[in-house]
Amino acid sequence: PHSTRTLFRRLWGDYVRQHWGRLIIIFGFMLVVSALSGAYPILIGYVFNGLNIASPDLVWQIPLLIIVIAAIRAAAMYGLALQVADLSLRVTRHIQRRMASHLIMTDLRDVMSAPSGTFVSRMTNDVNVIREALVRLINNLIKDSLTIIVLIGVLISFDWILTLVVLGVYPLAMQPIIAIGRRQRHGSHQLQEQMGQTTSTLHETMKGGRMIRAYGLEDYEKSRTSRMFDLLYQSQRILAIGRARIDPILEVLGGIAIAGIIGLAGWRVLSGSLDIGHVAGFITALLMLAQPVRALGTLNTILQEASAALSRLFTLLDTPSHVSSPERPEPLNAVKGQIEFQAVNFRYAEEMTLSDINFTVTPGQTLALVGPSGGGKSTIINLIPRLFDPSAGLIRLDGQDLRQLDLNALRGAMALVSQDSLLFNDTVANNIAFGRLDADETDIRAAAQAAAAADFINDLPDGYQTVVGEEGNRLSGGQRQRIAIARAILRDAPILLLDEPTSALDAVTEKHIQAAMQTLTKGRTTIIVAHRLATVRHADHILVIDGGKIVEDGDHDSLLAKQGVYANLFESQHFY
Structure with missing residues (x-):
């Protein structure tokens, strides 16, 4: 001491x-x-x-x-x-x-x-x-x-x-x-x-x-x-x-x-x-x-x-930050959205969370990550905006090592919606505007409309000026999630990271959100973690993650034909 x-x-x-x-x-x-x-x-x-x-x-x-x-x-x-x-x-x-x-x-x-x-x-x-x-x-x-x-x-x-x-x-x-x-x-x-x-x-x-x-x-x-x-x-x-x-x-x-x-x-x-x-x-x-x-x-x-x-x-x-921008970052020009994982491992404390993860998402493609809970799907999402850095391996964006890019520029090219999206103790409008701080009221309302949130917002006591409470506790789980989705829509980023974005929504609202998502993902690289396999059956590519490893990959039809982990998960959900 x-x-x-x-x-x-x-x-x-x-x-x-x-x-x-x-x-x-x-x-x-x-x-x-x-x-x-x-x-x-x-x-x-x-x-x-x-x-x-x-x-x-x-x-x-x-x-x-x-x-x-x-x-x-x-x-x-x-x-x-x-x-x-x-x-x-x-x-x-x-x-x-x-x-x-x-x-x-x-x-x-x-x-x-x-x-x-x-x-x-x-x-x-x-x-x-x-x-x-x-x-x-x-x-x-x-x-x-x-x-x-x-x-x-x-x-x-x-x-x-x-x-x-x-x-x-x-x-x-x-x-x-x-x-x-x-x-x-x-x-x-x-x-x-x-x-x-x-x-x-x-x-x-x-x-x-x-x-x-x-x-x-x-x-x-x-x-x-x-x-x-x-x-x-x-x-x-x-x-x-x-x-x-x-x-x-x-x-x-x-x-x-x-x-x-x-x-x-x-x-x-x-x-x-x-x-x-x-x-x-x-x-x-x-x-x-x-x-x-x-x-x-x-x-x-x-x-x-x-x-x-x-x-x-x-x-x-004095605790150093290991995730930071390099002294001389490489310029990040117009982002196309190609993401590559090369032999990526991730260890949290003493536990190996991810092991030898390899995949490539081409620009505009939708990649779905599915599998049992705790398999490492959300960890993959967290590595892309460098919320964490991998213990080993390399992640590239448009051929550039993420660690050589400016953090603000990297994260500015992405929008994230997670299953536990946080709302601040502020107005509805400001919570949506966190997606893009310079957005005007017209942009905010348009994003809310696209996220199927406009109707319930208009029914609130003060509409868009209603304060949502600590962590959004004055709203239901589905309402909080739709505001978070509106925030991501407003950001208009070339890369979308969706970590079970519809997990808290009812079937009717989810149907509206899925329609908005299909419009939102066009022309954008999208990586989505989903528990309900029916929501990702139209993804361009699907990775099945279990125990920190990729155990299966392919599209919906080819994975069903393999009669493996994906097919078992799909059948159990379909039966239910």
Whole structure:
């Protein structure tokens, strides 16, 4: 793991240093606040000495001066608090933007390998821990350090011998505080992991509400979420115990220091080597010193907790994306749509998902992928727009290696409709327009009409401006699928990738969609995954995928004549 210094040095270089103008303003406010802190004990010392010599002017001059100093210091503290808050919020916004951008652009395999709650937790909980640490770092390490320096200077001006006693006691507290900080870093890492798991569990519970109720799993889910909260409580309690130990340590040592100072100072006053004004000023400065010293003492714990969050953050950001555009991509001219798979293998984790896949789709041809569930059909679809890269072998588009093409240009030549098409929590019109962001209303309505979606859209409360809800949950499965198909129609791409696009449609709607699909696929290279074999019987070529391998290929009639896997699947569906 990286050291705390290394992690915060990177935080400074990547996110904080660029705000140098604001940092200068912050430092100016800090100088005012810290410098004026030293004025109080000096003035109190003057008051006590002035009383001894019966100076009447001091009775009103010193209180007035204290009020003026307090007003200036309060204004500086207000400005400091605003500037530090704004700086910390700007830094955390920058971090969150970079994390979101990285997750959007990173390999889909990496995103799918962890629960979604893990990433949500890093962008919210971890970033909040970092923000708190940044605020404490600026206020405590810089402002409080300046205040301590000023107050130590004041202590020395009153009596250097008493100051040596103070400087000898406080450092004794650092060793146990550092040890506690190390344990806090480990505990913070465990807490953030637990918060990610809790977020994922709650997301599953909310999303699976229908199934939970239908299967009578309410008690099971209550027990499962209760266990997660128990684990979260334990992780939070461990950190709370660590934090609770800091103040008592500082309190005891501070009490020892003050007791020793009062005893020694009293002896020196009685011996005549120290006047009462200096004692009063010294004790005032010593009491004022307690707060910044205590804040610095607890700072290490906060920094260690933030180090765990920073380590998780930078680990995520440093994860390289293996699917990316080359530095010098080959130009992708007018796409004809010829797709070739040459000895393609794909391994997910330790499992071989595809093995020695070879086929060619000529421009304008429709290729159907059929076979038992889990055979690897959707994986083939995912490899074409480079959502994943093959473990071995080569995929070409119009004779060009996909890995040598610009990703945006490659994906811009394709439209994808999957069986679980995602709708965003936006209007119907905008969800269709994601197919082509510059489309106008006429184009959007035409695409909806071609996808047999216009009628139900017009029946919605706000028509095309109806908000569909999270993941389209205000629409039926068939309605969501038709909007996704309209999105693909609007894209007007030369290559169509259809992963069971009619799986959620009823027979009547499917009939309308099939008519639209026949028009849509004319002149376009189309690769379609289908469970219902009747929907692909007119495909130019059919591959039967089973166990990650091509076990049969041909057209509908030739595959039936083979009396193999395809024929068995077709007969079972026809019988049903």
